[in-house]
Amino acid sequence: MGWLEGYSVVVTGAGSGLGLAIVERFITEGARVVAFDRSEEKLKTLKVRLGSDVEIVVGDVRSSRDNAEAVRVAVTTFGKLDTFIGNAGLWDFGGSLPDTDAEKLDSGFDELFGVNVKGYLLGAKAAHPALRASGGSIIFTLSNAAFYPGGGGPLYVASKHAGVGLVKQLAYELAPDVRVNAVAPGGMNTDLRGPASLGLADTPIGEAVPIDDFMEQSLCLHYAAKAEDYTGSFVLLAAKDQSRTVTGAVFDVSSLGVPARPTESLGIPSALAKD
Numbered sequence: 001m002g003w004l005e006g007y008s009v010v011v012t013g014a015g016s017g018l019g020l021a022i023v024e025r026f027i028t029e030g031a032r033v034v035a036f037d038r039s040e041e042k043l044k045t046l047k048v049r050l051g052s053d054v055e056i057v058v059g060d061v062r063s064s065r066d067n068a069e070a071v072r073v074a075v076t077t078f079g080k081l082d083t084f085i086g087n088a089g090l091w092d093f094g095g096s097l098p099d100t101d102a103e104k105l106d107s108g109f110d111e112l113f114g115v116n117v118k119g120y121l122l123g124a125k126a127a128h129p130a131l132r133a134s135g136g137s138i139i140f141t142l143s144n145a146a147f148y149p150g151g152g153g154p155l156y157v158a159s160k161h162a163g164v165g166l167v168k169q170l171a172y173e174l175a176p177d178v179r180v181n182a183v184a185p186g187g188m189n190t191d192l193r194g195p196a197s198l199g200l201a202d203t204p205i206g207e208a209v210p211i212d213d214f215m216e217q218s219l220c221l222h223y224a225a226k227a228e229d230y231t232g233s234f235v236l237l238a239a240k241d242q243s244r245t246v247t248g249a250v251f252d253v254s255s256l257g258v259p260a261r262p263t264e265s266l267g268i269p270s271a272l273a274k275d
């Protein structure tokens, strides 16, 4: 018997990387999942593989209507909603303030914060009534960049720090009915992209940065984590009888993820450099 037997769950950014690993792990634990992503192609592949344990919703987390649709599908198909996982995100590929053109900084901020922060806020707004009814919880994916500098540039690091604020404020506002927590993983070799407005939509993190080597060499556990390695914390936080007292918490599972000098050690895509 799994820890999430009979649970109904929405996962955003479920098409690849950590979101996909969470969907697979939650199904193994007994849940049924609405997988929400903007990539129809990824979702169709996922549906073929996972069958009736998963429903798919194609949409953009920056849209209130699309978030409401994902919640509606969970409630109508599975009868309730127990867990909403805000996970869709963009990275800024470590572009620093001095090296980023002012106009790109402006549009990149709007796009990246739109997904990483507004997307979580609108997801919580759409999900909280159904979660109140079930005594459920919200979990956000944050990052080592929610605690430490250097896991990105100022856009990404500020967006993940903003996520900590969302967790604390929403945990406070939605108590006692809905718990709100987050998991902060470190680097993983996924399909993570950047804002189109920064010219970073076409290259996944793993192609731009030797992320596995970097993790192995620089983090204290000398281990290059896979997305699956982080899913246990999501299961623990979702499971009502395992984490009854946990709200407003951010689990830092990034192995003290403090990169040394990211702009030099990771290499920054030329798209961010000033012309």
Ligand SMILES: NC(=O)c1ccc[n+]([C@@H]2O[C@H](COP(=O)([O-])OP(=O)(O)OC[C@H]3O[C@@H](n4cnc5c(N)ncnc54)[C@H](O)[C@@H]3O)[C@@H](O)[C@H]2O)c1
Pocket: 012, 013, 014, 015, 016, 017, 018, 019, 036, 037, 038, 039, 042, 059, 060, 061, 062, 087, 088, 089, 090, 091, 115, 141, 142, 143, 144, 184, 185, 186, 187, 188, 189, 190, 191, 192, 193, 205, 227
């Ligand atoms: N990969 C890393 O090194 C790393 C490290 C720490 C934290 N994270 C965080 O993990 C989370 C998942 O990222 P990942 O690494 O699995 O990347 P990923 O790109 O493999 O998965 C993210 C998914 O989100 C979807 N998405 C992006 N924008 C969207 C939007 N506007 N609306 C709907 N869907 C959208 C993408 O299509 C993609 O399928 C993000 O919040 C990211 O910040 C990643």
